Amino acid sequence: MTRPDVPIPESPQPPFPVEEHNVTVIAGFGRGSAELGIPTANISTKEVKQVTQLDPGVYFGWVKLHKKQDATHSDIKERESGKQVEYSYGLGLEEGKDLEVVLPTVMSIGWNPFYGNKEKAIELHIVHQFPKDFYGATVCFNVLGYIRPELNYTTKEALIKDIQTDIEIGIQTLNTPQYQKYKRL
Ligand code: ADP
Ligand code: RBF
Ligand code: MG
Numbered sequence: 355m356t357r358p359d360v361p362i363p364e365s366p367q368p369p370f371p372v373e374e375h376n377v378t379v380i381a382g383f384g385r386g387s388a389e390l391g392i393p394t395a396n397i398s399t400k401e402v403k404q405v406t407q408l409d410p411g412v413y414f415g416w417v418k419l420h421k422k423q424d425a426t427h428s429d430i431k432e433r434e435s436g437k438q439v440e441y442s443y444g445l446g447l448e449e450g451k452d453l454e455v456v457l458p459t460v461m462s463i464g465w466n467p468f469y470g471n472k473e474k475a476i477e478l479h480i481v482h483q484f485p486k487d488f489y490g491a492t493v494c495f496n497v498l499g500y501i502r503p504e505l506n507y508t509t510k511e512a513l514i515k516d517i518q519t520d521i522e523i524g525i526q527t528l529n530t531p532q533y534q535k536y537k538r539l
Contacts, residue, residue, distance in 0.1 A: 355505045357516055362523070365532035366498045372408065373496040373539070376420070377401045381431065381439045381489055382475065390514055394462065394477035397493060405476060410464030411503045414524035417459040417480055417495040418539040419444065419452065419488065429490070444491030447484065456537050457482045459495060460517075460524040467506040468513050479517070481525060494539045499527065 382396035399406055421444035428442045447453050458481040465471045478495065501520050507513040527533055 355507065357502050357505065357519070360500065360502050362499055362501070362527055364530070366536065369404075369408075370498050371415070371496045371536055372404045373494075374402045374405055375494045375539075376492045377494075378422075379489055379491050379493060381433050381441075382477070383435065383469075384433060384437065384439070385469070386477070386479075389510065390517070392479055392514065392517055393487075394479045395488070395493065396475055396477045399474060399476055402476065405463065405497060406474070408463055408497065409500075409503075410474070411462075412501040412520050413461045413463065413497045414499055414501060414520075414527060415459055415461065415495055415497040416456050416528065416537050416539060417478055417493055418454065418456050419447070419480070420492045420494070421445065421447065421449075421453055422490050422492060425490070431489075439489060440487065441490035442486065442488060444488045446486050447488055447491075452482065452484055452488075453491075456539055458525055458528045460501070460520045461495075461497065462504065464504040467504055468510075479521065481521060496536055496539065498533055498536055 377397045379395045387393040425443035459478045
């Protein structure tokens with residue numbers, strides 16, 4: 355399916371900005387990084403209020419990552435698939451570089467039609483190179499605009515290409531003055 359041409363307004367329009375605070379990063383299926391080369395921080399849908407009410411689709415905004423309060427060591431947990439995953443809670447990330455800084459993000463909200471998920475997922479790809487994973491850390495983020503609906507694809511490569519376009523659109527829009535105003539969380 356080809357992406358529809360969705361115009362992006364010069365400044366955020368209602369219902370945006372939508373903002374969420376202190377939401378935990380949880381483990382998903384583990385395929386964002388492994389299969390697509392595009393990691394997405396999946397967040398606990400139970401901990402968000404307004405964002406679950408948005409239509410499924412691809413969005414952009416700003417995000418800030420925090421180390422889990424009082425975390426002292428990592429834990430090993432199990433994914434739904436049974437595979438093990440390390441919860442580091444943000445330990446090993448650098449304050450002022452990876453943590454506590456406002457970064458651009460593109461988000462996917464919905465059922466990932468290409469994979470046919472059974473549960474609604476909220477996932478954030480953060481435009482930043484992190485030195486390690488941060489399962490169990492928390493995020494504060496805002497959603498400032500809509501990019502496109504979630505689509506199905508015939509190939510993985512077509513999905514990756516569209517996500518790369520989304521990242522470009524997100525970065526470019528967030529660089530404009532009316533969107534820079536919201537670079538505070
Ligand atoms: P999962 O299905 O468990 O979400 P992913 O392959 O999507 O697996 O990887 C997500 C994890 O990768 C995040 O939870 C986070 O710990 C880590 N990560 C590393 N870099 C990024 C990034 N730039 N954006 C989002 N998550 C990242
Ligand atoms: N999944 C889809 O099935 N269809 C999409 O159109 C789609 N768009 C996405 C756009 C962005 C910016 C991101 C970060 C993810 C998108 N995904 C989409 C989700 C993708 O399938 C998911 O991140 C991986 O399956 C890993 O969980
Ligand atoms: Mg993910």
